[in-house]
Amino acid sequence: MKILVIDDERSIRNTLKEILEFEGHTIATAEDGKQGLDMALNDGYDAIFCDIKMPNMDGLEVLTSLADSESDTPIIMISGHGDIDTAVDCIKKGAFDFIQKPLDLNRILITLKNATDKSSLVKETKILKKKVDTKYEIVGESDAIRHIKDVIARVAATDARVLITGANGTGKELVAHNLHNQSQRASMPFIEVNCAAIPSELIESELFGHEKGSFTSAVKQHKGKFEQADGGTLFLDEIGDMSLAAQAKVLRVLQENKLMRVGGDKDISVNVRVIAATNKNLTEEIAKGTFREDLYHRLSVIVIHVPTLAERADDIPMLVTHFIKRICAESGKPEPKVDAAAYDELKKLPWTGNIRELRNVVERLLILCGNTITKEDVLLYATPSI
Numbered sequence: 607m608k609i610l611v612i613d614d615e616r617s618i619r620n621t622l623k624e625i626l627e628f629e630g631h632t633i634a635t636a637e638d639g640k641q642g643l644d645m646a647l648n649d650g651y652d653a654i655f656c657d658i659k660m661p662n663m664d665g666l667e668v669l670t671s672l673a674d675s676e677s678d679t680p681i682i683m684i685s686g687h688g689d690i691d692t693a694v695d696c697i698k699k700g701a702f703d704f705i706q707k708p709l710d711l712n713r714i715l716i717t718l719k720n721a722t723d724k725s726s727l728v729k730e731t732k733i734l735k736k737k738v739d740t741k742y743e744i745v746g747e748s749d750a751i752r753h754i755k756d757v758i759a760r761v762a763a764t765d766a767r768v769l770i771t772g773a774n775g776t777g778k779e780l781v782a783h784n785l786h787n788q789s790q791r792a793s794m795p796f797i798e799v800n801c802a803a804i805p806s807e808l809i810e811s812e813l814f815g816h817e818k819g820s821f822t823s824a825v826k827q828h829k830g831k832f833e834q835a836d837g838g839t840l841f842l843d844e845i846g847d848m849s850l851a852a853q854a855k856v857l858r859v860l861q862e863n864k865l866m867r868v869g870g871d872k873d874i875s876v877n878v879r880v881i882a883a884t885n886k887n888l889t890e891e892i893a894k895g896t897f898r899e900d901l902y903h904r905l906s907v908i909v910i911h912v913p914t915l916a917e918r919a920d921d922i923p924m925l926v927t928h929f930i931k932r933i934c935a936e937s938g939k940p941e942p943k944v945d946a947a948a949y950d951e952l953k954k955l956p957w958t959g960n961i962r963e964l965r966n967v968v969e970r971l972l973i974l975c976g977n978t979i980t981k982e983d984v985l986l987y988a989t990p991s992i
Contacts, residue, residue, distance in 0.1 A: 607652035612641075658696075744781070745924055762784070767904065768781075773960060789839070791838045794835075799831050801848040802843075802847035815829045915957040929964070955988060
């Protein structure tokens, strides 16, 4: 690791340098706060040891300046005049820890290990967050997609319920994730339920939970999705496939913000934002008697319709580039070029599976084609015979 030691006492600088170099680290030193701050801002370090009492600029000023620069480097403050108030002040200003002189070898090494472990976790968290943000990115610049992004930006900050409509594979779940990620609930749970994938006899237990012994296999108490999403967002995907009995209970929760577990006898309050999605025409389902009209009106405060890929064909080149980057990054393969004629051919396809189908086609082309994806490749591999 690369470590910076900032201290006006040469003996302390040299002692720390010898100790840390013996442990295999690369050490840089600065004899006052100003020099140390310049080095910290211009060179990357894995950790910084900084004295408090120094000429030109003291350690607390260095600490404050580094905090203002949003540096992730852990800073360990050291002082020969330590007291509890000073230590607390250092921690409040962003220091990882405070060590009092005379320095103890074991304390130095343990503190350094803890500091760098925390720094690694912070960096990993940022990388994972960036991956998550990219995973749920809505790609496209067509008028329809611009409109959806604009509506999300306006609606996300509210608690308004949203109904997302569109064919299978169009990316309705991406809209739901963006609504959550841009909301004040972003740090709270996002719980997804595929209503079409859960048997009708289990949907109530899945959504509202159950008490121990409420039915044969209920060997312990179970919190349902509404409770799991408390404070956050519940995404009810394929809501058009939910049974009428479950619809009635969902309606009660939306009206009263309370639920009762299966087999329970008391109400449980929940604070949940509900976002629903469907590939069905709910107006037609209401006419057929398979969907409650009062629930529809509760869910559809805001309606966002996601177009098919055929309706936004101009976004295909951007989507292909996006999928190529993601798939190649995951597999470690170099990114191929794509001929303009290949893009034109891709735009002509019907895309009955929408975005999901396009991603599969891109992955197939990456596996079967060379350094350049051509029109001929698209004709050969984009629509394989079954």
